[in-house]
Amino acid sequence: MSDKALSSEQAEFQAFCRAWLQENKPAPHPTPLPQAAYEVTDPSHLAYLTEWQAKCYEAGLIASDLPQNYGGHGMTGCQQIASAEVRAAGVPYFINWIGLGMAVPTLLECGTEAQKETFLPPIFSAEHIWCQGFSEPGAGSDLASLQASAVKEGDQWVINGSKVWTSLGHFAQYMLLLARQDKSDKYGGITYFLAPMDQPGITVKPIHKMTGESGFNEVFLDNAIVGDHLRVGNVGDGWKVAMATLTSERGAGVGVGAVAGESPMLVMAQVIQLAKDTRRNGRRVWDDPVWRDRIVKVYERTEASLYNGRRARIKALNGGAMRIPLQGKLTGSEISQSLHQIALGILGLKSSLYVGDENAPANGKWPLGYMNTYTGTISGGSSEIQRNILGERVLGLAKSK
Numbered sequence: 001m002s003d004k005a006l007s008s009e010q011a012e013f014q015a016f017c018r019a020w021l022q023e024n025k026p027a028p029h030p031t032p033l034p035q036a037a038y039e040v041t042d043p044s045h046l047a048y049l050t051e052w053q054a055k056c057y058e059a060g061l062i063a064s065d066l067p068q069n070y071g072g073h074g075m076t077g078c079q080q081i082a083s084a085e086v087r088a089a090g091v092p093y094f095i096n097w098i099g100l101g102m103a104v105p106t107l108l109e110c111g112t113e114a115q116k117e118t119f120l121p122p123i124f125s126a127e128h129i130w131c132q133g134f135s136e137p138g139a140g141s142d143l144a145s146l147q148a149s150a151v152k153e154g155d156q157w158v159i160n161g162s163k164v165w166t167s168l169g170h171f172a173q174y175m176l177l178l179a180r181q182d183k184s185d186k187y188g189g190i191t192y193f194l195a196p197m198d199q200p201g202i203t204v205k206p207i208h209k210m211t212g213e214s215g216f217n218e219v220f221l222d223n224a225i226v227g228d229h230l231r232v233g234n235v236g237d238g239w240k241v242a243m244a245t246l247t248s249e250r251g252a253g254v255g256v257g258a259v260a261g262e263s264p265m266l267v268m269a270q271v272i273q274l275a276k277d278t279r280r281n282g283r284r285v286w287d288d289p290v291w292r293d294r295i296v297k298v299y300e301r302t303e304a305s306l307y308n309g310r311r312a313r314i315k316a317l318n319g320g321a322m323r324i325p326l327q328g329k330l331t332g333s334e335i336s337q338s339l340h341q342i343a344l345g346i347l348g349l350k351s352s353l354y355v356g357d358e359n360a361p362a363n364g365k366w367p368l369g370y371m372n373t374y375t376g377t378i379s380g381g382s383s384e385i386q387r388n389i390l391g392e393r394v395l396g397l398a399k400s401k
């Protein structure tokens with residue numbers, strides 16, 4: 001948000017956020033944190049990040065604009081400011097990104113009053129970590145093919161099946177769960193639940209990524225029990241509720257806290273610094289017109305994407321299809337990948353030195369980061385799917401087969 005567009009209260013809040021973040025920025029954890037919240041596996045990192053999120057929530061940087069009965073701070077037009085300041089301040093990320101970015105918007109849109117009042121405050125404070133149990137071995141892009149079954153027994157549901165790629169499943173207290181109560185109806189046969197993870201019917205097994213990390217899991221549901229009061233929406237309305245979650249995951253949700261880590265401009269600045277610090281053929285990479293041209297091209301896309309994001313506040317431009325935020329997930333994830341690709345190019349052969357190698361520049365941050373950028377271009381709908389959605393729902397093109 002440009003400073004000029006702020007009301008005096010908003011400008012005051014922005015100044016408060018800046019000062020608070022500088023004063024309260026935590027000392028680094030003794031061992032480096034993973035690059036993003038979805039890779040955290042060390043319980044001491046979890047404790048450090050939980051404490052940080054709780055502190056930011058108390059200060060009003062999370063749930064700034066939400067009503068107090070849901071645990072919010074009751075301000076107006078302040079969340080976007082808080083989130084932008086958090087992302088620009090180089091502070092640790094919020095661990096409960098699925099809770100903030102997906103559970104909260106879903107509950108606000110589709111939850112009962114009791115569900116909102118019970119579940120929202122511990123999401124903000126990171127007391128309850130959430131995970132998302134949508135994908136299955138045979139249901140990723142084609143999510144409606146999911147097979148996990150939900151059978152009603154009295155006032156509870158018995159769930160059987162398996163989920164895959166479940167980020168933070170190893171720490172989560174609750175899962176946003178899609179299961180099928182009717183096998184004969186692809187879309188109308190799905191129901192949406194808030195499943196407690198701490199129960200004998202749920203087993204979580206880590207999956208190792210190509211980076212060597214294991215922030216996501218397989219989750220096996222073997223007669224797992226979910227009370228009917230933990231159903232979101234009507235029986236058979238799970239697909240509609242899932243759209244509320246996915247709209248947020250795809251970039252168009254109601255903001256309640258900065259869910260991503262470093263802003264693209266921070267990464268951009270690091271790439272420029274890398275080009276200035278690296279010498280090739282007797283001169284700084286930054287002074288080579290070819291490299292400079294490559295960097296400036298991504299710089300332009302980064303700036304354009306940021307300005308485009310700001311236009312999302314103008315309802316008439318955005319339309320019901322949420323066209324601008326949906327573009328944001330696509331362009332943001334691809335820009336991040338391009339930035340890391342450039343960094344690897346600048347490093348040349350040294351880019352093959354990975355985390356743990358004492359000769360690796362920046363402790364292997366760039367090759368690790370490059371691989372991790374694929375999270376953004378795959379999870380929550382791959383770039384191809386995101387393009388299909390923009391083509392079909394925003395531009396009105398013919399549906400892909």
Ligand SMILES: Cc1cc2nc3c(=O)[nH]c(=O)nc-3n(C[C@H](O)[C@H](O)[C@H](O)COP(=O)(O)OP(=O)(O)OC[C@H]3O[C@@H](n4cnc5c(N)ncnc54)[C@H](O)[C@@H]3O)c2cc1C
Pocket residue numbers: 038131132133134135136139140141142164165166167168216374375378379380381382383384385388400401
């Ligand atoms: C790091 C990471 C974290 C994740 N975390 C979670 C999580 O917490 N919870 C969860 O439920 N899921 C999670 N996922 C899963 C993610 O949502 C799926 O990987 C994603 O939806 C793609 O599904 P898939 O992997 O089954 O690929 P597939 O659907 O098999 O797709 C394979 C390829 O085919 C392309 N493709 C498929 N259909 C089409 C089409 N119609 N048009 C054009 N191209 C198409 C895709 O773009 C992709 O390139 C995570 C994934 C990653 C990588």
